[in-house]
Amino acid sequence: xxxxxxxxxxxxxxxxxxxxxxxxxxxxxxxxxxxxxxxxxxxxxxxxxxxxxxxxxxxxxxxxxxxxxxxxxxxxxxxxxxxxxxxxxxxxxxxxxxxxxxxxxxxxxxxxxxxxxxxxxxxxxxxxxxxxxxxxxxxxxxxxxxxxxxxxxxxxxxxxxxxxxxxxxxxxxxxxxxxxxxxxxxxxxxxxxxxxxxxxxxxxxxxxxxxxxxxxxxxxxxxxxxxxxxxxxxxx
Amino acid sequence: xxxxxxxxxxxxxxxxxxxxxxxxxxxxxxxxxxxxxxxxxxxxxxxxxxxxxxxxxxxxxxxxxxxxxxxxxxxxxxxxxxxxxxxxxxxxxxxxxxxxxxxxxxxxxxxxxxxxxxxxxxxxxxxxxxxxxxxxxxxxxxxxxxxxxxxxxxxxxxxxxxxxxxxxxxxxxxxxxxxxxxxxxxxxxxxxxxxxxxxxxxxxxxxxxxxxxxxxxxxxxxxxxxxxxxxxxxxx
DNA sequence: TTGCTAATAATGTATAGACATAATTGATCG
DNA sequence: CGATCAATTATGTCTATACATTATTAGCAA
Numbered sequence: 001x002x003x004x005x006x007x008x009x010x011x012x013x014x015x016x017x018x019x020x021x022x023x024x025x026x027x028x029x030x031x032x033x034x035x036x037x038x039x040x041x042x043x044x045x046x047x048x049x050x051x052x053x054x055x056x057x058x059x060x061x062x063x064x065x066x067x068x069x070x071x072x073x074x075x076x077x078x079x080x081x082x083x084x085x086x087x088x089x090x091x092x093x094x095x096x097x098x099x100x101x102x103x104x105x106x107x108x109x110x111x112x113x114x115x116x117x118x119x120x121x122x123x124x125x126x127x128x129x130x131x132x133x134x135x136x137x138x139x140x141x142x143x144x145x146x147x148x149x150x151x152x153x154x155x156x157x158x159x160x161x162x163x164x165x166x167x168x169x170x171x172x173x174x175x176x177x178x179x180x181x182x183x184x185x186x187x188x189x190x191x192x193x194x195x196x197x198x199x200x201x202x203x204x205x206x207x208x209x210x211x212x213x214x215x216x217x218x219x220x221x222x223x224x225x226x227x228x229x230x231x232x233x234x235x236x
Numbered sequence: 237x238x239x240x241x242x243x244x245x246x247x248x249x250x251x252x253x254x255x256x257x258x259x260x261x262x263x264x265x266x267x268x269x270x271x272x273x274x275x276x277x278x279x280x281x282x283x284x285x286x287x288x289x290x291x292x293x294x295x296x297x298x299x300x301x302x303x304x305x306x307x308x309x310x311x312x313x314x315x316x317x318x319x320x321x322x323x324x325x326x327x328x329x330x331x332x333x334x335x336x337x338x339x340x341x342x343x344x345x346x347x348x349x350x351x352x353x354x355x356x357x358x359x360x361x362x363x364x365x366x367x368x369x370x371x372x373x374x375x376x377x378x379x380x381x382x383x384x385x386x387x388x389x390x391x392x393x394x395x396x397x398x399x400x401x402x403x404x405x406x407x408x409x410x411x412x413x414x415x416x417x418x419x420x421x422x423x424x425x426x427x428x429x430x431x432x433x434x435x436x437x438x439x440x441x442x443x444x445x446x447x448x449x450x451x452x453x454x455x456x457x458x459x460x461x462x463x464x465x466x467x468x469x470x471x472x
Numbered sequence: 473t474t475g476c477t478a479a480t481a482a483t484g485t486a487t488a489g490a491c492a493t494a495a496t497t498g499a500t501c502g
Numbered sequence: 503c504g505a506t507c508a509a510t511t512a513t514g515t516c517t518a519t520a521c522a523t524t525a526t527t528a529g530c531a532a
Contacts, residue, residue: 030511222418240514267482276517301481479526479529481527492516493512496511
């Protein structure tokens with residue numbers, strides 16, 4: 001494939017980061033080393049690194065070098081992800097109660113599960129998020145263990161699995177489906193609302209590169225929760 | 237303020253675009269002209285233009301020149317905006333029915349209105365979106381006429397004001413508040429559902445630079461509509 | 473006219489080097 | 503031992519130039 005050199009350099013490094021070969025915080029080769037590797041001028045290397053820096057994949061510091069950025073908390077994206085943070089910022093007490101946890105193979109009759117895990121194992125987690133001891137969200141989550149093997153050994157008591165994932169696994173793509181649905185019996189029981197009450201339903205899938213990471217379904221108490229999504233080119 | 241030259245060039249042009257001085261589709265000065273204006277090398281100009289291009293504010297075409305990009309339909313953002321497009325893509329018939337239209341001064345006791353229009357006039361539009369002759373969304377919209385004076389003369393029969401705005405006015409920032417609410421009497425009547433039925437409620441504000449453009453409140457029939465939001469660094 | 477071809481004008485990529493800037497490291501001095 | 507200052511090293515900006523690429527335009531021929 002014909003591709004500009006700076007583009008190739010950029011993609012090589014991007015790939016190394018997304019694959020996990022270069023971990024967050026790792027220092028990447030200095031510009032002169034990259035010049036040597038690719039036999040090119042410094043401006044060319046610099047252009048590649050600038051592009052990576054501008055999308056927030058790396059941090060560049062004079063004298064120190066360039067480093068893989070820590071997973072950015074949804075730079076500008078959708079304020080759903082870290083429920084725990086959000087609740088704490090509102091000055092409420094956060095608690096996560098684990099209801100169920102099991103490891104199993106994907107059910108190939110369910111479209112989403114196969115797409116997520118391929119032939120690998122899935123971790124199923126079910127729980128409720130509380131704000132000030134009042135149930136706020138009922139969550140069912142599937143995690144691909146081939147993408148996140150560390151998750152299997154993890155204790156889930158207390159801390160929300162979503163928050164852990166956000167901190168430890170960078171994602172590159174996410175899709176949210178958002179709808180308003182009436183609470184069914186299960187949801188109504190866990191959220192302590194009447195059957196048929198309006199609930200905000202969010203289904204989110206995330207990927208790192210081409211690998212599915214997780215699929216979450218969340219029911220929020222309609223009267224108690226709003227999503228806020230902010231977009232823009234706003235420079236800080 | 238100390239600022240790299242390429243950054244200054246970038247901001248100058250960006251400001252001209254956001255202020256409306258350079259309209260969508262307009263051709264901007266060729267690189268050699270900018271070199272002359274800023275008395276600098278071509279690479280410097282090019283860097284500025286590349287940055288603008290990478291965030292989608294301009295399109296660059298060889299031989300032809302650089303042009304202000306047409307307002308991008310939510311490049312990657314939230315699939316709410318163009319309801320009309322969405323319905324048509326589903327193969328349904330789209331119709332918009334205007335219920336109310338009035339021009340008035342902002343009500344300074346309502347926080348949102350003053351923030352939107354300052355001392356200028358507001359256009360209030362209320363209507364219902366239909367898919368296949370079934371009501372899908374009840375919409376109340378405020379448009380700042382100081383930001384979009386063309387809107388006052390516009391006939392609103394038939395076509396959705398949202399679609400018109402999207403095509404003609406570029407926005408740089410948007411904020412969405414999304415919630416699930418039970419239908420009140422007014423909403424229930426317009427959407428032809430029972431009182432208390434779960435509705436998806438979206439409140440969106442958009443800005444161009446620092447100027448508020450529009451504030452929309454939409455109620456969707458919960459059982460008939462999902463929002464899809466996709467994020468990612470995905471090229472293409 | 474139509475259809476091909478060549479000139480041209482714009483952006484796109486890349487080089488090699490200069491100087492600026494910032495942070496770390498190490499050396500020197502109190 | 504600690505504080506200060508200078509040397510070093512890496513990135514940041516910019517110049518001047520060259521050649522590549524591509525879409526448009528103009529010219530010429532069937």
